[in-house]
Amino acid sequence: MFTVSKLIWLGIILIAVWNLFRIIEKRQALKDRNDSNSDTADKKADRDSEPIAAVYCSTCATFTAGAGCDRADCGITD
Numbered sequence: 001m002f003t004v005s006k007l008i009w010l011g012i013i014l015i016a017v018w019n020l021f022r023i024i025e026k027r028q029a030l031k032d033r034n035d036s037n038s039d040t041a042d043k044k045a046d047r048d049s050e051p052i053a054a055v056y057c058s059t060c061a062t063f064t065a066g067a068g069c070d071r072a073d074c075g076i077t078d
Helices: 004-048
Strands: 055-057 062-064
Touching: none
Parallel strands: none
Antiparallel strands: 055 062
């Protein structure tokens, strides 16, 4: 009925299945952690980036950040 060799094989099979489930759980945990990290990184990047107010200079025919440009006849004043 129950022999030593059958018990040893049962133990080996149980250990193999146990380790397989541990590996699957670790992969899922890493995937979930990476997903949550990328979500927070995206939110942080969106939060940190602010739009810059661009002002059109008709003399230079370009947009500047409002500080003017290098030309002396620039229509944008500081």
